[in-house]
Amino acid sequence: MDIEVEETVGELRQYFKTGKTKSVIWRKNQLTALLDLVHENEDAIFKALHQDLGKHPVEAYRDEIGAVEKSANNSLSCVEKWMAPKKSNIPLLFQPAKGEVLSEPLGVVLIFSSWNFPIMLALDPLIGAISAGNVVVIKPSEQAPACSSFLANTIPLYLDSNAIKVIEGGAHVCEQLLLQKWDKIFFTGSPRVASIVMSAAAKNLTPVTLELGGKCPAILDSLPKPSDFKLAVKRIVGGKWGPCSGQACIGIDYLLVEEKFSSALIELLKKIIRRFYGENPKESKVISRIVNKQHFKRLCNLLKDPLVANSIVHGGSVDEENLFIEPTILLDPPLDSPIMTEEIFGSLLPIITVNKIQGSIEFINARPKPLAIYAFTKDETFKRQILSETSSGSVVFNDTMVQFLCDSLPFGGVGQSGIGRYHGKYSFDTFSHEKAVMHRNLILEIEPRYPPWSNFKLEFLRLAYRLNYFGLLLHMLGFKLGLIRRT
Structure with a gap:
């Protein structure tokens, strides 16, 4: 495998030197072929996602297939415009002259995808890399083996196998890949592994994009209208348990609310959970399971502290055989417990009460910068305060998760939640070098x-x-x- 990895990278570099991937025709052909791949293999993708994560087909389409289709169609319609040289104004001091900026592909790109959205987090960055004219190695997560196998077996049937390759394997393969020289590494995963990736990249001064996670908070301000309050809580439930049973980097990790509203909030959360997932969520077949026993045990360990267990106000049941943890709500667990110091990445939702909702800003700022902040409020002053006094990858007011699907907005983290950005034109830019050109006489x-x-x-x-x-x-x-x- 060691020799195979090195040879694969060498072959890709030689193919990139031919210049074939730089043409707009090649890029559009690959994007069209990628659309054919997801259209013609929808059932196979549904099956693989259910096998790896227990995802329902509707969830699988919403979060993976549909997201890829949207992204590919957007890039297909825009790539020629993105590629076009951009004129730059040259100050009079340098006249007579003209300037332009040319976007050129970086070269040989490595994409590490994650197990929680194993199709989308492999193909969405690939769309950006293709649009920019690069050659690519995709390393799918071995923790989603059915999806990894699908990508490895299917991509060569549709895409240019001289330019786009899939390499499967575990930690040893990752180590071998990181020993190679890349022109760009795109990684989605945990901060712990990201530090390894970044250290390896530094040896060759390879630029990296790191899409990580963090404890994403939601803030629930007072919403006097019952209909607003109900809709907000509905979106909170969707943002916590809807995507992969809480195993999402942009999922809600904990919820901040004024103490006087906590009882009403908990009762409405319970009601909506029952409506979404039934009286017995395990039998509903609409909620994903925990990815594997390691993560299952990690989540169970978060509840082992007696003080944490005593804070459970809903749920808490587990089924190790089926890797299922019921949607669980906790009220004011100890702030120094692992459930409040580590990213949960699962179906446990701590509610933290504050005296005044403005205190949520201080609470968030006392912790590492999150990938996203969700704030449900109609108070424009409070909105401005959140924007000016906190730092996060994104801020969404009065909804959850939707920013990820918006191609006109950059997606990425800050601090421990990530480096770099992508989606839409931002993906094209991430995998491109903007070359400055000045013409003088x-x-x-x-x-x-x-x-x-x-x-x-x-x-x-x-x-x-x-x-x-x-x-x-x-x-x-x-x-x-x-x-x-x-x-």
Whole structure:
């Protein structure tokens, strides 16, 4: 496998040098083929996602297949415009001249995808890499083996196998991949593994995009209208347990609310959970399971502390054989317990009460920067306060998760929640280098740029830098002053 990885990367680099992937025709053909892949293999994708994660077909389409189709169609319609050189205004000081910015592919790209959305988190970055004209290796997560196998067996049937390859395997394969020289590494996963990826990338000064996670908070302000309160809680339930049973980097990790509203909130949460998942969620067949026993035991361990267990106000039942944990609500668990210091990434929702909702800002700021903040409020002053006084990858007011599906907004983290951004044009930019190009002529020359130096030349240059428009004056008077001459 070690030799195979090295040979694969070498083959990709040689193919990239042919320039075939830079053409708009190649890029559009690959995007069209990718759309064919998901359209013609929808049932196979549903089956693989159910096998790995127990995802219902509707959830699988909403979060994976549909998201890929939307992204590919958007890139297909826009890629030619994205590729076009962009004119740049050149200050008068440098005239006569013209400038432009050319987007060129980075080269050989490595994409590490994650197990929680194993199809979408492999193909969505791939769409950006293809649109930018790169050659790509995809390393699917071994923790979603059915989806990994699907990608490895199906992608070569649709996409250019000289330019896009899938390499399966576990930790050893990842190590071998990281020993190679890449022009870009795109990683989705945990901060712990991201530090390993970044360390390896640093040896070759390889740029990285790291899509990580963090404890994403939701803030529920007072909403006097019962209909607003009900809709907000409905969206909170959807943002916590809807995507992969809470195993989502942008899922709600904990909920902040004023203490006086906590009882009403809990009762409505219970009611909506029953409506979504029935009296026995395990039998509903509409909620995903925990990915494997390791993660199942990790989540169970979060509840082992007696003080944490005593804070459970709903749910708490587990089924190890089926890797199922009931949607569980906890009220004010100890803030120093692992459930409040580690990313949950599962179906447990702590509710933290505060005296005044403005105190939620201080609470969030005392912790690492999250990937997303969700705030349900109609208070415009409070909105501005959240935006100005907190830092996060994104902020969503009065909804959850929807920012991930919006191609016109960048998606990415800050601090421990990630580095870089993607989606839509931002994906194209992530996998491109913007090359600056200036065109000058050989007609006019500014003599003070050259030795021998004098005080007059110093004052001339000082004035020229301070006043960009001074270049116009140079053109008007340069010949008379002898400072500009024809070459």
